[in-house]
Amino acid sequence: MAAIFAGFGILVASPSAFAAATPVNDWCKRIANRLPGVSTSSCLREGLAPSGGKSLQGFPILTHRFVPTGRDGRAVRIMLLGGIHGDELTASAIVLQWMQWMQSAPAQQFYWDVMPLVNPDGMLAAKPKRVNAHGVDLNRNFPTPGWQQDAPRYWAKQTGSDPRRFPGTAPLSEPETRWINEEMERFKPQVIISVHAPFGVLDFDGPAPKPHQFGRLLFNPVGVYPGSLGNYSGVHKNVPVITIELPNARTMPSDAEVRRIWQDMLSWIQRNVPKQEITTAAAQEFGVPHSSENVGAATR
Numbered sequence: 001m002a003a004i005f006a007g008f009g010i011l012v013a014s015p016s017a018f019a020a021a022t023p024v025n026d027w028c029k030r031i032a033n034r035l036p037g038v039s040t041s042s043c044l045r046e047g048l049a050p051s052g053g054k055s056l057q058g059f060p061i062l063t064h065r066f067v068p069t070g071r072d073g074r075a076v077r078i079m080l081l082g083g084i085h086g087d088e089l090t091a092s093a094i095v096l097q098w099m100q101w102m103q104s105a106p107a108q109q110f111y112w113d114v115m116p117l118v119n120p121d122g123m124l125a126a127k128p129k130r131v132n133a134h135g136v137d138l139n140r141n142f143p144t145p146g147w148q149q150d151a152p153r154y155w156a157k158q159t160g161s162d163p164r165r166f167p168g169t170a171p172l173s174e175p176e177t178r179w180i181n182e183e184m185e186r187f188k189p190q191v192i193i194s195v196h197a198p199f200g201v202l203d204f205d206g207p208a209p210k211p212h213q214f215g216r217l218l219f220n221p222v223g224v225y226p227g228s229l230g231n232y233s234g235v236h237k238n239v240p241v242i243t244i245e246l247p248n249a250r251t252m253p254s255d256a257e258v259r260r261i262w263q264d265m266l267s268w269i270q271r272n273v274p275k276q277e278i279t280t281a282a283a284q285e286f287g288v289p290h291s292s293e294n295v296g297a298a299t300r
Contacts, residue, residue, distance in 0.1 A: 024048060027062060030124055031117065035093040036252050046099045051115070053179030056133040059120040061179060066102045066112040074275040075111040079189035081180070082115070084138050084196070084229070085130040086122020088249045091195040098262055106266055111278065113187045118176055130164045136174050140167035140225060142181065142232035147171040150226035167227045184233065191273050192233055192241045193265065200247030205234025211242060211268045215253070215260035240273075 028043035048062035055061065068075035082088075082095035095116040102112055117123060121133040131137050140151060151167040159165045172178045184192075191208070201220040204210040212219050222245070224231050234241040244261065246253060253261070 024050070024062065027060065027120075031092070034123055034128065035089050035096070036250060038093050038096055042100075043096060046096060046116075048116070051179070051183070053183070054175060055119070055121045056175055057121045059124065061115060061118055061120070061176065063113065063115045063183075064099065066099075066108075066110075066114065068111050068278075069103075069108045073278050075109060075278055076191070076269060076273045076275055077111045077113070077187060077189045078269065078273075079113045079184065079187060079192045080115070080195075081118050081192070082195040083117035083119050083123055084176075084194065086119045086125065086132070087128040087130050088195075088197040088246075089123070089128065090197050090246045090249055090252050092117045092123065093252055094246065094258060094261075095195055097258055101262065106270065110269065113183065113189065115180075115183075118180060131166065132174055132176055134168070134174060135163060135166055136168040137165045138174060138177050138180075139229055140165060140227035141171060141174050141177040142227050142229055143171035144226055144228070144231045144236060147227055154226050171227065180229075184237075184239075189239060190276065191269060192229065192239060193244065194229055194241060195244045195246065197246040197249035199245035201245045203230065203243035203245065204240070205230035205243075206240030207234075207238050208240045208272045211264075214244065214264040214268070215257050217244065217246075217261065242268075 025040070025044060028040045028048075031043055032038050032040040047064050049064065050060040051063040053061035080095060080098070083092035085091070095114065099114055099116070101107055102110075102114070119132055119138055122129050122131055125133075140155070144150070147167075148170070151171075155161060155165060155167050168174060172181060191206075199222060200217060201222065202211055202214055202217045203222045204219065205224065210219055222243070224235065230241040230243055233239045242265070244265075252258065
C-alpha cells in the first residue's frame with residue numbers, strides 16, 4: 001500500500017496508482033500546500049477537471065475551458081499555461097488567480113483553455129524541481145525542426161550538460177509535452193501565454209506585434225532555444241507565444257501588479273489578435289454560440 005506524507009504528497013510505494021485515483025479536491029490540497037496565496041478552497045472554486053492528460057507519475061493535468069459569452073459565434077482562442085517548470089511556483093499561482101477574473105469583462109469575450117500546472121511531478125516532488133520525473137526540461141522537449149541534432153548539441157555546448165536543462169532523448173518523449181502538443185491541435189489557439197519565473201521580463205515569439213510592457217515587466221527577449229514552446233509554436237507554427245517571466249519564483253507580485261499584468265495582457269490581445277469563428281465541434285462540445293453559416297464548415 002502507498003503511504004502518503006501529509007503536506008508534501010510523497011508517495012512511498014505506488015505513485016502512479018495513487019495519482020490516477022486522486023480526486024480534484026486532493027489535487028487542490030497538494031497544490032495549496034506549495035503555491036503562494038493559493039488555498040484549497042480557492043483552487044476548487046476554479047472548476048478544474050482532469051483533461052485526460054497525465055504526468056509521468058500519473059498525476060492528472062487539470063484544465064478549465066472558459067467559453068465566451070458573445071452571441072456572434074466569434075472569439076479569440078487563448079491557451080494559458082503555467083508550471084511547465086515545477087519549481088516556478090508563482091507561475092502556477094498567478095494563473096489560478098487570473099482564473100477568478102475570466103468570467104468578467106473583457107476576459108469573458110475570449111475562449112480560454114487554461115492549464116495552471118502542466119508539470120505536477122516537478123512541483124509535487126519532495127523539493128520542487130524544474131524538470132519532470134524523467135529529469136527532462138519540458139520546455140526543451142517540443143518538436144522544433146532539427147531537434148535531434150540541435151537540442152543535444154545546445155544542451156552539451158551551451159549549458160555544459162546542465163541536468164536542469166536536459167531536453168530528453170527525443171522530441172515529445174514526455175507524456176506532458178505530448179499532451180500539450182495534442183491539446184494545441186485540438187484547441188487550435190490563436191495565441192499561447194506561458195508563465196514562468198524568475199527573470200522579470202516579457203518575451204515573445206511569433207508573427208504578431210510584440211508586447212512592450214505588461215505591468216512592470218518590459219519586453220526583453222531571452223533567446224530562442226531548440227525544443228522550446230516559443231520556438232515550436234511561435235517560430236515554426238506561426239501561433240504567437242507570449243512568455244511572462246515573473247520576477248520571483250516563490251514570492252508573488254503585489255495584488256496591484258498581478259492586476260496590471262492581467263489588464264495589459266488583455267489589452268494586447270484585443271489590439272493584436274482578431275476574433276475567429278468558433279468551430280461547430282467546439283460549439284457542440286462546450287455550448288459555445290456559433291454563427292449559422294459556420295455550421296458544418298469546420299470540425300475540431
